[in-house]
Structures are given as C-alpha cells and as structure tokens.
Amino acid sequence: MRVGHWFDGDGAILRVRFANGMAEANYRYVQSAGFRVEAKQDRLLYGNYGMTAPGPIWNQWRRPLKNAANTSVITLEDRLLALWEGGGPHALDLDTLATLEKTNLDGPAGRLEAKEPFSAHPKRDPLTGDIYNFGVSIPGRNARLLLYRCDHAGRLLARRHFDLEGIPLIHDWVMAGAYLVFLVPPVRIGVLSVLLGLKSYSEAMTWRPELGTQILVFDRTRLDLVARGDTEPFFQWHFGNGACNDQGDARLVLDLARYPDFSTNQHLREVASGRTSTPARATLWRMLLEPGSARVHEQVEVSPRSVEFPTLPSAEVGQGWQRTYLSAHRIGTDTTAERYDTLACFDHAQDRFTEADLGDGRYPSEPIVVADADDPRQQWLLSVVYNGNEDTGELWIYNAAGLADGPVCVLALPHVVPLSFHGCWRPAH
Ligand SMILES: [Fe+2]
Numbered sequence: 001m002r003v004g005h006w007f008d009g010d011g012a013i014l015r016v017r018f019a020n021g022m023a024e025a026n027y028r029y030v031q032s033a034g035f036r037v038e039a040k041q042d043r044l045l046y047g048n049y050g051m052t053a054p055g056p057i058w059n060q061w062r063r064p065l066k067n068a069a070n071t072s073v074i075t076l077e078d079r080l081l082a083l084w085e086g087g088g089p090h091a092l093d094l095d096t097l098a099t100l101e102k103t104n105l106d107g108p109a110g111r112l113e114a115k116e117p118f119s120a121h122p123k124r125d126p127l128t129g130d131i132y133n134f135g136v137s138i139p140g141r142n143a144r145l146l147l148y149r150c151d152h153a154g155r156l157l158a159r160r161h162f163d164l165e166g167i168p169l170i171h172d173w174v175m176a177g178a179y180l181v182f183l184v185p186p187v188r189i190g191v192l193s194v195l196l197g198l199k200s201y202s203e204a205m206t207w208r209p210e211l212g213t214q215i216l217v218f219d220r221t222r223l224d225l226v227a228r229g230d231t232e233p234f235f236q237w238h239f240g241n242g243a244c245n246d247q248g249d250a251r252l253v254l255d256l257a258r259y260p261d262f263s264t265n266q267h268l269r270e271v272a273s274g275r276t277s278t279p280a281r282a283t284l285w286r287m288l289l290e291p292g293s294a295r296v297h298e299q300v301e302v303s304p305r306s307v308e309f310p311t312l313p314s315a316e317v318g319q320g321w322q323r324t325y326l327s328a329h330r331i332g333t334d335t336t337a338e339r340y341d342t343l344a345c346f347d348h349a350q351d352r353f354t355e356a357d358l359g360d361g362r363y364p365s366e367p368i369v370v371a372d373a374d375d376p377r378q379q380w381l382l383s384v385v386y387n388g389n390e391d392t393g394e395l396w397i398y399n400a401a402g403l404a405d406g407p408v409c410v411l412a413l414p415h416v417v418p419l420s421f422h423g424c425w426r427p428a429h
Helices: 033-041 057-062 191-195 263-271
Strands: 012-019 022-029 072-075 080-083 090-092 099-102 131-137 144-150 156-163 174-176 179-184 187-189 205-207 213-219 225-231 235-244 252-259 283-290 295-303 307-311 323-328 342-347 352-355 362-364 368-371 379-387 392-399 409-412
Touching: 131 179, 174 252, 179 235, 179 252, 225 295, 235 307, 252 307, 283 307
Parallel strands: 174 235
Antiparallel strands: 012 022, 072 080, 080 090, 090 099, 131 144, 144 156, 174 179, 179 213, 187 205, 213 225, 235 252, 252 283, 283 295, 307 323, 323 342, 342 352, 362 379, 368 379, 379 392, 392 409
C-alpha cells in the first residue's frame, strides 16, 4: 500500500555517533502507538496528513490520524524527542533509539494536553538554552496558535495562546532577537470534510491568495502579540533564521525559502508515487520588517537558485548571521522531476552562492552545521546522502567553508536511508 503523501511515512531516526576516531550508526522506527498496531497487523490502518484511513468509511472515524513522529528531532540532556506537527513528541533513548514514552513536557507552566501539538520546528536560544516552539490546535472553526517556552530539559516554563482566523497551515517560524515571528500563509483547511472522513488534511487545504500572508510578531519574554500585519501571498515551509538588524534601525531581518504559491504541496504528494510532475520551486528570500507595526520594509530574492532546508550553526539562531546553508538543485537539473541534488552556501555579506558537486545520482538531505569541538571557528557540514548509482546510504562531511573542495569524509551506511526531512547535532558533554 502506498501512502498518500511524502509526509505520511512513519518516522525512523538515524543516529551517527562520533567518538574515539570512529563512527557508529543505528537506525530505528519510532514505536508510536499507531506504528505498533500497524506493524502487528502488517498493514496501514490510519489516516495521516495526506491520506484518509484505508478501508471502510468507519475507519476514517475510528482511525483518523496517526502521530507519525517523522519530521524532526531535538536532543535534551537525557532524551531525544521525535517531533510531528500534528501531535505531541515521543521521547527516545539517546543511545539505543528505543521509544520510551509519549511525553507531555510537564513543568512549572503545566503540560501538553492530548490535543495540543508541539511542532517539528522548535528553536533553542543559544544564550539561555531555553527551547521555544509552537503548535496549532483546532478547537473549532478557528485554529489556535499555542506558544511554548521550555527549559533545556524540556520542562514547560511558559505558555500562551492566540486565536487565528480560520485554520491555516503553519510549519515553521522565526526567532529574531527579542521577538517570535510567524508568517501565516494563505492556505486554509476545510476541517469539516476531514472530520467527516471525506478528505485528508492535505486534500482539504485550499490556496487563498486573496487573504495574503499574515504577519504575527510576539514578544519573546511575555509570549504576547506585539503587532500584526499583512503582505503579499506566498508560501514557505522553512525559514533560515531571523535577527534584530544591527544597522541601528531596530528592524527585523529574516530569511525564508519562498514559493510563489502552494503547488509545492501537490509536488510533495507526488513524491510518494515515485514521479513528480507539478513544478514547485523555492528561492531564498530576505525580508525586513518593523517589529512594532509588523510593517514590511523590504522583500528581496537574494538568489535565483532552487533551494530548500535553509539552516545555519545553532549558535547563531535568533542572532546576526552571514552564511545560510541549503539543499539545492544543480544548474540544469529538472527541478520538477528531480529531488535536491547538491548542497550549497549563500554568503549574505559577499552576495555569493557556492555549491558542492556530489556528482550525478546523489541526493543529500538537509545539511546539518556542526561546530568543531576544538575550534569553534571551524565548521563542518553533514548530510545523509542517498547514492542512487549504488542504491546505498552514505553520510557526507564537508568543511563548511570549502564546499567546492569536495567532501573530507564519506561514510558508508549499512542500509539505504530514505530521503528525509530534518536532523540535529548534539555535542559531546
Ligand atoms: Fe520542516
């Protein structure tokens, strides 16, 4: 049985540990409740982001949604959290990747309740170690944006909520200096057809360009709304970073991989079929906005290249940065039919796009930037690569400052690791 959308696959986690001059790896599915039931019966039973539950109509009501735990991970001191934006996190053992429990982040400010999601894009403040995140719950006709602040151990320290208009799709957000910024794209979910079991969430989404993109700016300390504004319609899954501009004008600067519309969702649905025919191409954009009014001062496309998964060193999250690392299409690649086939760096100060050459048939996942343990000025870029020539999985490591020089190391993995979404680096303690 095929799933309905790339986002419907069950979460599996690859762990690669570097120690004593060696690398070791393990790779395991997250044992979510839904995964365990399906594994036992050896068939798909649940609905998900892009598929309704297989089988008779009453299955839609009995098994509307499986927490796939498949989008990203964040490490805490003693646990790994597997994240999925429609539900709560699963806690895993850092070494064995054994699934321990569904966790509710219990802390001084309470806990996650059953229908309160914790998205797959938390941000860790590099100065305090606090973890900020959001979730979108659907209590009725309008969605609710839940804002969370947790300490380094994942205990909930503060939470607020903000009522949204309709039910939008929000995947990522920006920490920028003293602010949390959301760009709410003009996508709305007709939740009634989902509740009736007629459509999956993805199928119930409509592109509503007349609504424009809504800008919400929150104060990071109080988690309350500072300003809301609007700008032209576009769509983004991912932001690179945000910061308070150091030019003295107190404006916020943020980067995103911007699509002109929502056709990316159809494109990603087609990924699950093995053949993509809908064009969907994102480019790196920079936005300058006034936090007090949410007014946009400037929006520019900083590079015309097809990119996704913008990222940067964890020490620069929410602060000024110079280089954004990306997955990208090579020049000449058919961006409609092909996955991302190279890694790249955009240097904002030098206005320069540099890229690696992985050769034909090699497909990298999101790059992960790692600061060298001995020399923090030295950074490495890690990416799990599917080698389509050999049908193998590999981990490629680059000197982040020299992508064009080729990898400094390629590690063979014992099995193919499917094209994936997000990852993180946990330094040795
Ligand atoms: Fe994502």
